[in-house]
Amino acid sequence: MEIDENYYLANRLRSGDYDAFDLLIEKYYNNLYVYALKLINEQCKAEDIVQNVFTNIWISRKNINPELSIKSFLYKSVYNEFIDQYRKNKPVLYLEKIYLESLERTVENDYKNFDKLLVKLDIEINKLPTKCRKIFLLNKKEGLTHKEIADYLGISTKTIEGHMTKAYKILSYKLGDMYNNILFILFSGPSTT
Known part of the structure; x- marks a missing residue:
């Protein structure tokens, strides 16, 4: 998606355009699901993560910054949702902490x-x-x-x-x-x- 398309879609979302939201889901759902599945390795939880991300985007759509990449924002949101769920489900051990820190660095650099x-x-x-x-x-x-x-x-x-x-x-x-x-x-x- 080019910068102009990103800006246009972000502004449509901010204004509450349902068609823009449908377009966002259609364009990114599958890739985000694959990404979430790679992180959590459970289909149901991966679906939950992606659905939560889209729900949160719609709820807080007025806060979307049209200057930032929507794709980058979506991947970062999936990562953050994964971390939130991971921490809720189990205490973080030392090796898992290293794993999560490595994940965060890679997501920041490569998402x-x-x-x-x-x-x-x-x-x-x-x-x-x-x-x-x-x-x-x-x-x-x-x-x-x-x-x-x-x-x-x-x-x-x-x-x-x-x-x-x-x-x-x-x-x-x-x-x-x-x-x-x-x-x-x-x-x-x-x-x-």
């Missing part, structure tokens, strides 16, 4: 391009060797522990750990330094191992 980063990450995950990719996705997307994957596939947990290490090494090598924070955020949060 404008976050959807592009996710596409590139998905492409590289799909290029992993078949068994390695399957194990990686069972752990990081489906939330299965190493033991559960080992039982499911009929192999040892050491084999699972080997494939997970290999996946991280390949992704880090292929994606480079700028993706290390993204890898840490998306796949090294609260552990399922």
